[in-house]
Amino acid sequence: MKAVIFDLDGVIVSTDHLHYLAWKKITDQEHISFNEEVNHLLRGLSREASLEVILKQTDKTFTLEEKNDLIMLKNQYYLESIASLSPDDLLEGIPELLGLLKDKGYKVAIGSSSKNATYILKQIGLLDFFDAISDGNNIIHSKPDPEVFLKAADMVGVAPEACVVVEDAKVGIEAAKKAGMKAYAVGDALNSDIKDGTLLDLMLSL
Ligand code: BG6
Ligand code: MG
Numbered sequence: 001m002k003a004v005i006f007d008l009d010g011v012i013v014s015t016d017h018l019h020y021l022a023w024k025k026i027t028d029q030e031h032i033s034f035n036e037e038v039n040h041l042l043r044g045l046s047r048e049a050s051l052e053v054i055l056k057q058t059d060k061t062f063t064l065e066e067k068n069d070l071i072m073l074k075n076q077y078y079l080e081s082i083a084s085l086s087p088d089d090l091l092e093g094i095p096e097l098l099g100l101l102k103d104k105g106y107k108v109a110i111g112s113s114s115k116n117a118t119y120i121l122k123q124i125g126l127l128d129f130f131d132a133i134s135d136g137n138n139i140i141h142s143k144p145d146p147e148v149f150l151k152a153a154d155m156v157g158v159a160p161e162a163c164v165v166v167e168d169a170k171v172g173i174e175a176a177k178k179a180g181m182k183a184y185a186v187g188d189a190l191n192s193d194i195k196d197g198t199l200l201d202l203m204l205s206l
Helices: 016-029 036-040 047-055 064-082 094-103 117-123 147-156 170-178 187-191 199-204
Strands: 003-006 107-111 132-134 163-167 182-185
Touching: 003 147, 016 036, 016 047, 016 064, 047 064, 064 117, 094 107, 094 199, 107 147, 117 132, 132 147, 147 163, 147 170, 163 170, 163 199, 170 182, 170 187, 182 187, 182 199
Parallel strands: 003 107, 003 163, 107 132, 163 182
Antiparallel strands: none
C-alpha cells in the first residue's frame, strides 16, 4: 500500500443530512415525495444521478432545462448550509488517521463525487493537506464507475493496486473494487459484502 484515497462526504465530514435538507426543499416545492429512506439511496451518486433517483417518486416529467434548474437551486440551498462547516466537523478518528498516514509517508488523496469538494475541504481546513483531489469536476462517470479513483491514483502517481479506498457508500466500495483497489468501509458501506475491511482494520494495519 502506497496511497490512501478518501471519499469526502460521510467519511471525512458528515454532510448527508445537509444534502437531504436541500433536496427536501426542492421536493417540497415540486410536491414530490421524498424522505430519509430515498436520501439513503443517493449516497455517493452525482447530483444528476441523485435527481434521477428522486424523480422516480413522481409521474411528473421535467425537461433537461428544468432538471438543470432544480439541480442548481438544490446546490444553492446546499451551499448556504455548508458555509458554516468548520474543522470541528471532521468525523471521529479522521484527524488522527490523516496525521498517521502523513507521518508514515503515504500519499493521501480525495476521491469524491462532489463538485463542492474543494470548497468543503477549505471550510474544514484540509485544502492543502491532500496530495491530490479527484472529484465531481474531473470525471464523466459517477460511482460505481471507478473513474474518480483511477484519476486520483494517477494524480498521486501510484498504481491502482497500491491504492486503498475509504468509503461510506456501497457504490463507492463497488467503484474501488472495479479500480482494483482494496476498499475499507465506514457507515452505510459496512453493509457491503465486497468490502475488504473496516476503517479500524485499515488503522490497525498501519
Ligand atoms: C457525494 C454525496 O459525495 O457527492 C452525494 O455522497 C452527492 O450525496 C454527491 O450527491 C454530489 O455532491 P455535490 O456536492 O456535487 O452536489
Ligand atoms: Mg460518501
